[in-house]
Amino acid sequence: MKTEIPDKVATAALGQAVSLSHLRQHIGQQVCIQGWVQNRRDSKGLSFIVLRDGSGFCQCVLSEGELGENAFAQAQALGLESSVQFAGRVVEDPRQLGGLEVQVSSLHIWHIAEDYPIAKKAHGVDFLMDNRHLWLRSKRQWAIMRVRNQVIYAIHRFFQGRGFMQMDAPIFTGNACEGTTDLFETEFFDQKAYLSQSGQLYGEAMAMAMGKIYTFGPTFRAEKSKTRRHLNEFWMIEPEMAFYSLEMTLDLIEDFLQSVIGQVLEHCALELEVLERDTDMLRKSLQPFVRFTYDEAVAVLKGQKEVDGKKATDLLEEDLSKARDGLRETNEKLADMEAQAKKGGLKKGALARLEKEIQDLKTRQRDLEESIRNIPVWLESARNFEYGSDFGGSDETVITRMFSVPVMVYHWPKVIKAFYMKEVEGAPHLVKGVDVLAPEGYGEVVGGGERETDIDKLKDSIIHHQLPMNEFEWYLDLRRYGSVPHAGFGLGLERCVTWLCGIHHLREAIPFPRLMGRLFP
RNA sequence: UCCUCGGUAGCUCAGCGGUAGAGCAGUGGACUGUUAAUCCAUUGGUCAUAGGUUCAAAUCCUAUCCGGGGAGCCA
16 A cells, blocks of 8 residues: 655646545545535535545545645635645544545646636526536536446446357348338438347347347437437347257346446445435345236236236326325425515525525426326227237236336237237237336336247348348348247346436437437537 | 427416516525525516417417327337
8 A cells, every 4th residue: 555645736746636436445544635616615725525536436525734824825726616636634434424534635627717607506407407517527427427437338248158159230221120110211322221129130140140149339319309218329138049948038138237237236325325216126026027918918018917906097087186285285385485585584595405405495386397298198009009009108017007026018910010929829810029118117128039030030020021032131141051040139228227317308318319409519 | 210208587486468586506695414495685588489369378279399297109
């Protein structure tokens, strides 16, 4: 362990700085730390600076007595997000988040930041998105990005540990893989080309060469969707396994998701705390998942099948009356607080907090009003659900509402699924596809299934879906030369991260989201 | 593409026919343990854009642009 940290810091000390995440190992010692000023609070002769360095956070105390008049004046001129280097002593202080603070004895300023646009207060989404490059520095975004990183690491660890080979599918493609969704069109020299919306077909080819593979790459969808569940550019993980059935795939998906959840719970405790994630709820998904056929899911949706003695429709009715009670309660509280705020006599800070609470209550009020409007619509749509169609967002909510673990729905109507899905033996109107619906309303995170192996059925399907046969000849070759049962699935990385973090919008789960009308920054 | 809500100070918002407002940020000052620190003072405006109604428009009407939420579609 290094003991000779200089009192006076300078450029020369760069490499000697201790990462803030490792401060605990240096209690009582003199250390050098560096980072950005996340917050500063001043008093006469005393300045408190919360430093962040990407690895963690720490409050640093700067006093005029310790630093001298000159250096102290410099410290008080530091705007938010200025970059600095401090030398000081690590002491325990139970009042701080990590239980530690640093008493600074000298400082070196890299850069003084002026007028940092993101203030220490609530901001609107639009403004934050315009400043995404700076927003990423905030604590909440720090936590989300660290969970995302952990999820990525956990995914590689899981598949590599099970003998899967990572492969990269092309991003330029000449044809639509599934032909269903909108593709981004671009140019490949003098030919029309599209940005990949799935690497699956290439994954199948590679699985026939390597056995078990997984892709991990960007995916592009030109859908003009503006919802909290959609991105136009997102990252997808698509494993593909030779000699695999649908049933084996269900087991694999469950093992896989539980492994990722387990690793996030283990390694991201602080991050989840920052995000105020209900980890007990998340932990429930370590229990076995619910497995339903499409037929069973429809019966549950329509209230014809009970789960634990309850019907989905009854639960919804309950939710509706709870929402109504909640709204009444919220309205009362709101009126009370507004009267308090109006009465005056409150200190500025207390008033600000009260106003923030009022804003929160108003948001809750809007949410409840929306639920009260929505639930009857959902009930109606669930009761009238037509067998054979796909589930809409509200139907997913109704089904997942009944469980605290993910629900895997399999054996889907052939007509609503992709052309490459394998028929169920003895029920040719069904295919061996699976959708995994995350709990707590996070919706579809995984889609997959067993692939058709019979070349004639595949050709029929291609014709039926009106896809250009000649562009699929290479794919058909996989069935001409040693066709075997195989299966795979796709996981939407951002949807998974959103779920695990318990956040509201998909757009916060990726550093620079690409959405309709947002190409910058 | 459709439905819906919105655009007022750098930021968050109030004002909804009669002189453009508050809080935060910024700036100047006070305070030796702050946790969105607090207190005093102070700067800051083409009310998205273009038309229209009116004695008078941020406010009412029409169109356009931009953004939020949702539907469809999906990971």
